Structures are given as C-alpha cells and as structure tokens.
Amino acid sequence: MNWNNVQLIFVREVRDQLRDRRTLFMVTVLPLLLYPALGIGMAQMRLVFSEQARTVAILGTDQLPEFCKACGENGAPSRVPPLLNAKQGRFLGRHFQSAATADRLKVVTDLDSTASGEVSKARGLFEHSAEIREMLRNRETVEKDGAEFKQINERLSRLLADAGVQVLVVVPEGFGKRLETVNRKLAAGVARSGDLPDAPRLVVLRNSADEKSRIAYRGTIEALAGWEQAVLRERLDRAKLPSQLATPIAAHTIEVAEESQIAAGIWSKLFPALLVMMAVTGAFYPAVDVGAGEKERGTMETLLICPASRPEIVMGKFLTVAAFSIVTALLNLLCMGVTGKYMLSSTLAVSGQIPAPGFLAVFWIVVLLIPLAALFSALSLAIATFARSSKEGQYYLTPLLMVTMGITFFCLSPGVEIQPLHSMLPIMGPTLLLKELLSSSGGASATVYLLPVLVTSFGYSLLALWWAVEQFSREDILFREAERFNPRLWLRHLLRDKEPAPSFAEAGVCFAMIMLLQFAAMPIMRNVVVAAGAENRGTVLVQLLVIQQLAIIATPAILMGVMLTSNPRRTLRLNLPSWTWVGIALVLALVLHPLTFELAATLEEWKFFPALPKGVQEQVALMSDPDRPLWFVLLAFSLAPAVCEEVAFRGFILSGFNRRNRVWLAIGLSSAAFGLMHMIPQQVFNAALLGLVLGLLAVRSNSLLPGILFHLTYNALLVGNARIAQSASKTFQDGPLSWLFDVSGGNVRYEWPTLIACGVIATVVLRKAVFQGDVDAPSPAGVEFADSQVAAKP
Numbered sequence: 112m113n114w115n116n117v118q119l120i121f122v123r124e125v126r127d128q129l130r131d132r133r134t135l136f137m138v139t140v141l142p143l144l145l146y147p148a149l150g151i152g153m154a155q156m157r158l159v160f161s162e163q164a165r166t167v168a169i170l171g172t173d174q175l176p177e178f179c180k181a182c183g184e185n186g187a188p189s190r191v192p193p194l195l196n197a198k199q200g201r202f203l204g205r206h207f208q209s210a211a212t213a214d215r216l217k218v219v220t221d222l223d224s225t226a227s228g229e230v231s232k233a234r235g236l237f238e239h240s241a242e243i244r245e246m247l248r249n250r251e252t253v254e255k256d257g258a259e260f261k262q263i264n265e266r267l268s269r270l271l272a273d274a275g276v277q278v279l280v281v282v283p284e285g286f287g288k289r290l291e292t293v294n295r296k297l298a299a300g301v302a303r304s305g306d307l308p309d310a311p312r313l314v315v316l317r318n319s320a321d322e323k324s325r326i327a328y329r330g331t332i333e334a335l336a337g338w339e340q341a342v343l344r345e346r347l348d349r350a351k352l353p354s355q356l357a358t359p360i361a362a363h364t365i366e367v368a369e370e371s372q373i374a375a376g377i378w379s380k381l382f383p384a385l386l387v388m389m390a391v392t393g394a395f396y397p398a399v400d401v402g403a404g405e406k407e408r409g410t411m412e413t414l415l416i417c418p419a420s421r422p423e424i425v426m427g428k429f430l431t432v433a434a435f436s437i438v439t440a441l442l443n444l445l446c447m448g449v450t451g452k453y454m455l456s457s458t459l460a461v462s463g464q465i466p467a468p469g470f471l472a473v474f475w476i477v478v479l480l481i482p483l484a485a486l487f488s489a490l491s492l493a494i495a496t497f498a499r500s501s502k503e504g505q506y507y508l509t510p511l512l513m514v515t516m517g518i519t520f521f522c523l524s525p526g527v528e529i530q531p532l533h534s535m536l537p538i539m540g541p542t543l544l545l546k547e548l549l550s551s552s553g554g555a556s557a558t559v560y561l562l563p564v565l566v567t568s569f570g571y572s573l574l575a576l577w578w579a580v581e582q583f584s585r586e587d588i589l590f591r592e593a594e595r596f597n598p599r600l601w602l603r604h605l606l607r608d609k610e611p612a613p614s615f616a617e618a619g620v621c622f623a624m625i626m627l628l629q630f631a632a633m634p635i636m637r638n639v640v641v642a643a644g645a646e647n648r649g650t651v652l653v654q655l656l657v658i659q660q661l662a663i664i665a666t667p668a669i670l671m672g673v674m675l676t677s678n679p680r681r682t683l684r685l686n687l688p689s690w691t692w693v694g695i696a697l698v699l700a701l702v703l704h705p706l707t708f709e710l711a712a713t714l715e716e717w718k719f720f721p722a723l724p725k726g727v728q729e730q731v732a733l734m735s736d737p738d739r740p741l742w743f744v745l746l747a748f749s750l751a752p753a754v755c756e757e758v759a760f761r762g763f764i765l766s767g768f769n770r771r772n773r774v775w776l777a778i779g780l781s782s783a784a785f786g787l788m789h790m791i792p793q794q795v796f797n798a799a800l801l802g803l804v805l806g807l808l809a810v811r812s813n814s815l816l817p818g819i820l821f822h823l824t825y826n827a828l829l830v831g832n833a834r835i836a837q838s839a840s841k842t843f844q845d846g847p848l849s850w851l852f853d854v855s856g857g858n859v860r861y862e863w864p865t866l867i868a869c870g871v872i873a874t875v876v877l878r879k880a881v882f883q884g885d886v887d888a889p890s891p892a893g894v895e896f897a898d899s900q901v902a903a904k905p
Contacts (some may be wrong), residue, residue, distance in 0.1 A: 182291045
C-alpha cells in the first residue's frame, strides 16, 4: 500500500469536509453551544416546572386521636401524637425525612367544610363512605382473584378516579379510642397478654397503575411510618421506659466517600455513554458524505481513475471518517464535562467544587476512543458505500445507531460489570472497561481487560475495514442505480426465474427466519413445559426439542431450497460422499470432542461465560438422567440436530453464502450463523468453532452426510459423557479406560495423554482436509453457478 496515495486521499476528503459549513457546525460549533444551552435550560426547568401536589383523602377522620372527642380518659384530650396539620391540610412535616415531601401531599378529610376544588370534588367520594367500608369488609371474605374480588377492586378504583384522589386512607371505627386504651394500659403497667384490644389497622387504597397514585402512596406510607414511630415513643415515655427501646438497632450511617470519589462515580456513568454515542454520531454523517455522497455528486468515476488503488482510496476515506469521529467525541466530552462539572457542583449536596477528571481518566478515554472510532468508521463507511444515495445511507446507518444505543444503555446498568466474555464483544467491551476505569473502585483491577479489549476491538475494526474494501472493489455496488420495487414482479421473478443456487440475501433471510421462529416459539415452549407437570416435564421437553429442530430449523431451509432454486439436491448437498470423507468426519468427531470439551470446561472454571440458564441446565440433566431411555435422548440431542441443523446451515445457508465462490468467507459466515442460532454464550462459542469444521467437510466433500455423521457422533459423545459422569462407576474410575479420562468429582475430564494424542491426530487430519481436498468431487452449487456465469459471458 502506497501511503503517499493514502495521504493524498485523506487530505482531499478532509478538505472537502471542512468546506462543508454543516459539517463544521456539527463538529465544532454545536458542542460549544449545545451543552451550555442544555445546562441553562435544565436550571430554568427546575425553577419553572415543579412537582404538583397529590391528593390524599382520609375517610373517618373523626376516629383519629387528635379529632376523637371521646378518646381521652374522662373526656380529656388524647395524648397520642397527631398525624395531620388540620389548618394547612397537610401531614405533619416532622413525620417525613424531608419536609418538602409533606408540601407535595394535599390532605382532604371528611371533616373539611371549606369549598376548595379538591374538597368539593372529593365530597363525592365521602358520600360513598358506607359503601366503601362495606366493600372493604366483603373483600376480606371473598375468594382472592375471584369475580367478586375483581368487581370490588374495579368499583374502588372508579370511585378514586372520579373523585380525583390518588390515595384513600380509611380509618376504622374506634381507631383512636382503642389506640388511647392501649397506651393507657401500658402506662399503668396492667397490660397482660390477652388484655389488650385488637391492634387497630388503617387501610390505604392506591392504584399502582397510576404514576400519580404511586408517588402519593410513597409519601403517605412515609408519613404513617413516621407517625407510628412517634406513637411508639409516646407510649414508652408514658410507661417510664427509655425511648431507645423504639429503635433497638439504631444504625448510624457514615459517609466515607470523598468529593473525588463522588465525581468519579458520576463521570464513570456519563462519559462512557457519551463517548460511544458521539463516536458513532461523528462517523455517521462524514461516512455518508464520502460514500453515498460521492456517488450523488458524480465524482466517483474521477476518483477511481486516479493512480491510487481501491484499498488506498478506502484507507484514505476511512482515516477521514475516523478523524471526524474522534474530534467530535472529544469536543463533546470536553463541553459536556465543563457543563456537567458546573451543574453538578451547584446541585449536589457536597462541599466545594466537583473535581474534573484527572489525567489518567483522560488518558483512558483517549485510548479507548481510538478502537471505538475505528470500528464505527469502518462500519459506517462500508454501509455508506453500499447505499445508492445519501438518503438511503442514512436509512441503512440508523439501525447501527439504534443497536449502539441499546448496548450502551445496557452497559450503564448498575448490575452490569465487565467480565472476560464482555471484553471480547464489540462496543460492550470498551464501554464497560471505561466505566470500570473511571470509577473510584474498579480502576486497578480492570486494567487486566485492557489488552483483550484493544485486540478484539481492533480486530473487529479490521474486519469492518476489509468489508469496506470489498464493497469498494465491486463495480455493481459502486455504480448501481436506484430501482423501483414492485412486489408482484419481484415475486414472479423469484418463483419463475430460479437459479441453481440461492443468493447471499436468500441465505440471510433463511437465517433470519430461523432466529425469528425460535424467538416466537420460546414462550410457547415454556408454557407447554410448565403445564406438563414435574413428572412429565422431561418427556415433553425432549419432544419439543425434536419438534423445534424439524419445524423451526429444517423446514424453512427445505422449503426455500425447493421454492427458490432450480436444483434443491445440489443446494442442500444431497450427494453420496467418498468413504475417505466419511472416515475423516468420524475421526475428527472422535478427536475434536475431547479438545473442545476440555476447552469449554477450562473456560467455565475461569468463569469466562455467565452461568447457564435454568432451562439449559434442565436439558443437561435430561442427557444424564439414567431413567430416560438412551435412544430417546440420542434422538433429541444427537440425531435430530445432526440432520436438521446440517440441512439448514451446511445446506441452504452455506450454498447461498458461497454463491460467489468465496469459500472461506462462506464457511466463516455460516459457522457464525450456526453459533448465533444456539443463543447461549457457551453454546455459541463451541458451535461457531465446530461450524468451521462442519463447513469445511461440506465444501470439500460436496455432501451433507460427512457433516451429519460428525454432528451425530459429537453430540452422542456429549450424551455419553453426561451418562458416565452421572454413573461414576468403578469401570471408568479404576478400569482400563481410566488413562483416557477422569470421572472423579461428578465430571468427566480428559487426561493430558488423551488431549495430546487427539491434538496431533486432529492437526494431521485437518491439514489433509484443508490442503488436500478431493478435487474429483462434484463442485458445490455456488462454484457451479459461478462457472456457468463466467462461461456465459461473450
């Protein structure tokens, strides 16, 4: 690659972007204006918009101690602490942790004689006091969740809504009198077990489906809890007992966080999200302009005839997009940091100023911004090159932006922390790592993930850049014109003008259909298993696994192969292989099983993957259940997946991906799709690795049978391992097979001589399969189609 040409392309693209006033405004001016404007707007909104008071109605107010005329002894006023401030229509502020909470609750009682709007509207509710008390009594006696129970709830909810009341507190008859009686007996010291009347109980009605009711309920419960503590302290005081009895465990909270640690916690949540979003946004518009925009301006032809090669042109455009992505992210972070520091220092209850991120934090931000910007720039450039116009490019890039936002919000969840698996995932790895590095607690321990995050992130960026080069090297993509889509003509062409092999898009549609069907069937299968009962759950689960393989995985591939191709037999590779490939498949299954099994067990020991879901654990338990017939388990876990998954992924999907005779690309894509279909991280990893071998067997032998045999044998060995681990008999522990594997501890682990022998044999056989394929075997459908297309050209 000539870097002088790359530099020329880079300078050209940057100069074009800098001439665009909209680009300059979005990159430089907008961050300088946006975040201060947002800060000023938020400050103004706090002043203009305040939380409105919620209405709490109290039915039976005359039964509260402060209003009950016959509660005190010999007509004397009650000594129970009051709950309400009757003059202000509020709960007493001392019952709340924050007095502002009391101001946000408007209390309306049935003793009110004022004509305010709340009282006049709530009087309609007080007119139904007898009905409400009757319904509450009936509610305690009827069957819960029955028809009458639901009718009572609906009636109460309607009464609250019509009265404009968010919470209703019902005071039972004799509440204050019983409360005063208990206090008096406790003070006199004559109370014994059975002498005290039943504990009085308030009833609080709320509607949790209404946000206003939820807010009012939280405030009401806080007021009642504070009042309860006040009543308890008054009882202890009258009984001449220490007030500490009310709080036997008086926990005292000490805040040890320093201002720098508080700031680190804030920046660790704010900066990773902003970094990711600004990196993808900064790459979004420049990529559309240098890709699809070049086509619209008609300058693509001029660029292609220059001495620079296609990879050099792509590299220059990529560096331009990456530069704007980095600059946009850094400027937005700087402006957001300054504005956030000012706003947080003025709003948080801490002394002094919130310190800005230190040098080390800025260093980590820059280091992790580079792989993020490289990934987003390469992806955006590849997608924008595929688009016909700027408008179409924006449509294509919008899903990338949405997916990035979803991943970012997931990473910011408090319970999500970086783990070994997360460090290998795109976007998620850098985001979680930066979150840990900026926090006050996890910075030092998180540095162990720096190398895997950087290596994998740059690896994904190189793959995306290679895809962009591939897009730029195809004339049919660079110069394709917009076309009208007619569903009727397209469907007629699809069914009438069949081709020997499926297209790349048809293979992708088949994979998407399988994934969507699996997603739709999951709740149905779960409900069927739950309804089956504990005694039949295992049998039903095995039956559902077979049905899933046949209906969801094999059927779409077979139907699409029959309907969309002229030669389903070649598309699905339904050919008889040579005995050589049958033997290779069998040997590879036998020697690769111990290696992959030990690799998965080692990764599990390192806690590389999260714990298996409960449903998968049940499936593993079924394989090892000695009460289940072996043939039944092998049918569900070995035979059905071997046939159905090979028909779909090494038949239709692999043939479609291999349409242009890019064999290794087709094998890689089909193995990735095969892994993703399993959904569970452990299975995704293992299936993707084995998918490479299965794809190699299918392409080299041009037959589905070696892959089926490999798949069947490998899964059967898994079932056998589960049965052996469950039995753990002396035959395997002390017998002649003990040198092959160890069964102690309830798990099967292969010994190192077995692993070495399997590694050597696998290397030899795979080398033969890769470099010495059967050249006399019939050519795959994709190769045959490509050759026929070349031969048809004049």
